[in-house]
Amino acid sequence: MKEKDNPSWKIDTRCVHAGEGTDPQTKAVRRPIHMANSYELPTDVEELVKTLSWEHLDKFNYTREHNPTARHLEERLAELEGGEDCVVAASGMGAIAATLFALLNAGDHIVCSEICYTGTQKLVSAHLTRFGVDATMVDTSDLNDVKAAIRPNTKVVFVETPGNPIVVISDIAAIAKIAHSVGALLVVDSTWSGLVTQHPFSLGADLVIHSTTKYINGHGDALGGAVIGPKAVLAEIRERGIVHLGACISPFNAWLILRGSATLPIRMARHSENAQKVAEFLQAHPKVRSVRYPGLKSFPEHDLSARQMSAPSGMMTFNLKAELMEHFAFIEQLKLVTHAVSLGHDQSLIFYLPTVFFFSDMVVMNDAQKEKYTRLMGDGIFRFSVGIEDADDIIEDLDQALAGV
Ligand SMILES: Cc1ncc(COP(=O)(O)O)c(C=O)c1O
Numbered sequence: 001m002k003e004k005d006n007p008s009w010k011i012d013t014r015c016v017h018a019g020e021g022t023d024p025q026t027k028a029v030r031r032p033i034h035m036a037n038s039y040e041l042p043t044d045v046e047e048l049v050k051t052l053s054w055e056h057l058d059k060f061n062y063t064r065e066h067n068p069t070a071r072h073l074e075e076r077l078a079e080l081e082g083g084e085d086c087v088v089a090a091s092g093m094g095a096i097a098a099t100l101f102a103l104l105n106a107g108d109h110i111v112c113s114e115i116c117y118t119g120t121q122k123l124v125s126a127h128l129t130r131f132g133v134d135a136t137m138v139d140t141s142d143l144n145d146v147k148a149a150i151r152p153n154t155k156v157v158f159v160e161t162p163g164n165p166i167v168v169i170s171d172i173a174a175i176a177k178i179a180h181s182v183g184a185l186l187v188v189d190s191t192w193s194g195l196v197t198q199h200p201f202s203l204g205a206d207l208v209i210h211s212t213t214k215y216i217n218g219h220g221d222a223l224g225g226a227v228i229g230p231k232a233v234l235a236e237i238r239e240r241g242i243v244h245l246g247a248c249i250s251p252f253n254a255w256l257i258l259r260g261s262a263t264l265p266i267r268m269a270r271h272s273e274n275a276q277k278v279a280e281f282l283q284a285h286p287k288v289r290s291v292r293y294p295g296l297k298s299f300p301e302h303d304l305s306a307r308q309m310s311a312p313s314g315m316m317t318f319n320l321k322a323e324l325m326e327h328f329a330f331i332e333q334l335k336l337v338t339h340a341v342s343l344g345h346d347q348s349l350i351f352y353l354p355t356v357f358f359f360s361d362m363v364v365m366n367d368a369q370k371e372k373y374t375r376l377m378g379d380g381i382f383r384f385s386v387g388i389e390d391a392d393d394i395i396e397d398l399d400q401a402l403a404g405v
Contacts (some may be wrong), residue, residue, distance in 0.1 A: 011080065011196055012265045019075030033255040034068040054238055065243050069251040073258050074226070077216070080261075081208050082201050083228035087238045088254060090247040092191060092211020093119045095225030098241020099187060099207060100124070100156065103233075106132030108155040111179075113140040114369055115168045116160035116189065117211075118362040124158065125364040137365075139372075140170035141301060146178050154182050160189040161198075162305070164343075165353055165383045166376060167292045167317055169301035172308060176204025185233075191215070194268040194344060197311045207233065214344030215314075217260040218267050222253035267346070267388055271314030274394060275386040281395045282318050287402050289378065291318040315343060317381040324379045326405055327352050333401035336393055343385035348394055354380040 009017065023031050039060040042048050051059040057071055066074075070088050078086035089095040100123065104110060112124045114137035124135045136149040140159045150157075157179035161170040172188055179186040187207045188200040194215030200208045210216055212224035227237055242248055272295070279293035291298075294305035295312035305312060320327060331339045337348040355377045359370050386394065 014080055015196075015264050016262045018079035019072055031069070031072055034251050036067075036251075037063045054243060055235060063251065064246060064248045066238070067248075067251050067254070069258075070249050070254040073212075073224075073249075073254040073261075076258060076261060077195075077210070077212075077226045078228055080195060080264075081210075081228040082199065083208065083230070085231045085234045086226055086228045087234050087242060088212070088249045089225040089227070089242060090249050090253075091223040092117070092189075092209070092213055092225040093123070094242075094247030094249075095209050095211070095227045096120050096189065097123060098237050098245060098247060099209060099227050100128060100158070101245060102237040102240040103156050103185065103187075104128065104133045105155075107153065109134040109136070109151050109153045110156045110158060111136050111138060111140075111146065111149045111154055111184075112158040113160045113163050113168070113170060114138055114363075114365065115163040115166050115373075116158075117164045117191075120158070120160065120189065121363045137369075139168075140175060141168050143171060143174050143178070146175055150178060150182055150184070152182060154179070154184045156187055157184050158187045158189070160191075161308075162192040162294065162313065162315060164192060164315075165317065165358075166373070166381065167192075167294065167299075167315055169294060169305045169308070171304055172198075172200050172203040172205055176206075180204070192313055192315050192343075193309060194264065194271065194313055196265045196268050197272070197309045197313055203308065206230070212257045212261075213342065215268065215271070216264060216344075217257040218264065218344060218346060219256070219260050220342065220345035220347065222256040222260075224249050224253050224257045268311065268313065270388040271344075271386060272311035274388065274391040275312065275314040275316055277391040278384070278386050278394055278398070279316050281398065282316075285399075285402060287320055287322070287405060289319050289321045292316060292376075292381075314386040316384050316386065318384065319378055319381050320402075320405065322405055324354060327380060327382065330401050330405045333404040334397055335400070336389065336397040337384075337387075343383070345385065346388050348387035348389060349385040351383045352380060353377075353383060356380075 050056045054065045074086040138145040138149045176186045185206040188205040189209045191211045207229035276295045293316035
């Protein structure tokens with residue numbers, strides 16, 4: 001019988017085998033997709049009670065509670081991230097919302113990275129506050145700001161690192177100590193690390209979140225999210241955040257994400273390698289104003305990222321020595337790189353974010369925060385998700401588009 005897991009296996013082996021095994025019923029070498037929303041129930045009362053409770057994760061009654069294919073993905077992600085258990089959701093935002101709704105009550109306080117995915121930024125600063133949760137958005141790359149924000153009623157410190165969209169790196173180990181000093185849980189959104197380049201549990205995080213839509217799936221075809229951590233906390237998140245809020249994953253999407261995850265370490269190595277070459281090309285180009293990429297020595301948190309991450313991943317930002325509208329002219333010239341939101345796909349994706357649009361529509365920030373980030377962003381930035389194509393082809397495409405600006 002094929003082994004499903006072996007603690008001595010390295011991450012590349014685990015991405016292929018963790019939680020997989022042979023299907024016990026048919027001996028198929030891959031587990032099937034269970035596209036059913038309901039399951040026949042036992043009539044034995046004791047068994048029925050177990051089946052109807054969502055604590056027995058090997059018994060199924062309704063797919064909003066859990067589903068065999070989704071459970072298969074949960075087993076794999078718990079194993080890969082090194083946590084006790086995992087709960088998957090319909091999207092990254094589904095996982096983040098489920099986690100925060102489960103952990104916070106009116107009167108509690110949350111400290112959150114001010115540079116984080118725009119959905120999280122708005123959820124925390126504009127929506128949780130409607131339910132009596134106090135929120136302080138801070139620059140989590142500055143430990144003094146994190147310390148100053150902490151209160152006796154802080155229950156959650158939420159850190160996104162690397163942070164979307166600007167690429168900001170926060171010190172997970174140091175923030176874990178600050179959070180734990182008041183008994184708060186440290187939740188890390190590790191999406192931009194692609195899981196294999198960063199291990200937040202080994203640095204003291206309590207829960208780790210991924211938008212599996214991005215690197216873990218890697219093929220741009222399914223939405224999903226995951227939260228990984230201790231069993232008891234995840235049981236609360238499953239009940240309060242998934243079963244009762246309803247953002248459960250489709251079994252088909254869970255299966256696509258499982259399929260994508262098998263090649264994650266190979267893809268992440270290629271994303272990092274390509275992004276390093278692209279960042280160096282852009283930095284040396286006379287028409288480029290600035291580049292932010294953790295693999296560059298000029299990046300402000302280069303040393304921290306080298307310590308905290310095994311590779312700098314595939315995300316960067318840059319802008320041109322050009323007027324705002326010329327940035328769109330540059331995008332129009334691109335022939336290989338696609339103008340699209342999202343990131344972590346096999347193909348290279350670029351998105352231009354004008355600073356005025358970022359501040360007016362996407363985030364809630366005070367004047368001091370806006371001033372600080374305007375200094376970093378200028379009129380705007382390209383958020384560039386470097387794909388796994390040949391680096392020379394990506395660079396050639398950028399070069400010809402830059403020549404046309
Ligand atoms: C860091 C991060 N977290 C969460 C999300 C939200 O993920 P989803 O689009 O799957 O809801 C994103 C989306 O870009 C992201 O970049």
